[in-house]
Amino acid sequence: xxxxxxxxxxxxxxxxxxxxxxxxxxxxxxxxxxxxxxxxxxxxxxxxxxxxxxxxxxxxxxxxxxxxxxxxxxxxxxxxxxxxxxxxxxxxxxxxxxxxxxxxxxxxxxxxxxxxxxxxxxxxxxxxxxxxxxxxxxxxxxxxxxxxxxxxxxxxxxxxxxxxxxxxxxxxxxxxxxxxxxxxxxxxxxxxxxxxxxxxxxxxxxxxxxxxxxxxxxxxxxxxxxxxxxxxxxxxxxxxxx
Ligand SMILES: *C/C=C(C)/C=C/C=C(C)/C=C/C1=C(C)CCCC1(C)C
Numbered sequence: 593x594x595x596x597x598x599x600x601x602x603x604x605x606x607x608x609x610x611x612x613x614x615x616x617x618x619x620x621x622x623x624x625x626x627x628x629x630x631x632x633x634x635x636x637x638x639x640x641x642x643x644x645x646x647x648x649x650x651x652x653x654x655x656x657x658x659x660x661x662x663x664x665x666x667x668x669x670x671x672x673x674x675x676x677x678x679x680x681x682x683x684x685x686x687x688x689x690x691x692x693x694x695x696x697x698x699x700x701x702x703x704x705x706x707x708x709x710x711x712x713x714x715x716x717x718x719x720x721x722x723x724x725x726x727x728x729x730x731x732x733x734x735x736x737x738x739x740x741x742x743x744x745x746x747x748x749x750x751x752x753x754x755x756x757x758x759x760x761x762x763x764x765x766x767x768x769x770x771x772x773x774x775x776x777x778x779x780x781x782x783x784x785x786x787x788x789x790x791x792x793x794x795x796x797x798x799x800x801x802x803x804x805x806x807x808x809x810x811x812x813x814x815x816x817x818x819x820x821x822x823x824x825x826x827x828x829x830x831x832x833x834x
Contacts, residue, residue, distance in 0.1 A: 604667035623656035648820030699761035731791035782811035
């Protein structure tokens, strides 16, 4: 037994043509680098912006830790690390909702807006997990419920209360809010494509040939690092104003 354990490799091998594994690896590095960038930049900003940058760093840092595990899991089993994926999302997506609240606080955003967005994002992710991991033969219906929660978020930030607050704030805050809104409308729309690529449904013929993990990994890199950079730019432009 001891000999057998000693003979096991400590690190799973990553095949040179394993492009899925490659995106996990690069994703992990990118998240680590982005976290270092956001955390280290905090001290150069006014106190008011430090919390926003801290949250940006936490989002990429939590993702980096999950990518570390997902990278290993993929290399060992060549299987989608669905559980780690959704644990990551259920922690980081609510934090992205917190970012919306933090930048709109200057315009008087209330906590109720933050909690509503968080609630909708949790509904979106839990129903997505049920369709992807638990009730796969009903993936279409769970995906639809998840999509409704997603559109409720899109509505709130594009046309609802969050939009009104952003307009009241004006200037750089309004601009940052608009950019984040585009990330949610276009960047977050990458995820349902990954879901349709990885679950059975009417969409098999359209997305069936794509790899779910590659799509999710691209989505994460764009959205998590992109969100943080929008907040960073807002802090830069607000700090040079004063
Ligand atoms: C950093 C991680 C992010 C921004 C993850 C976002 C995930 C989504 C917007 C997922 C959405 C889904 C649907 C709208 C329908 C199908 C199921 C999901 C969960 C993939």
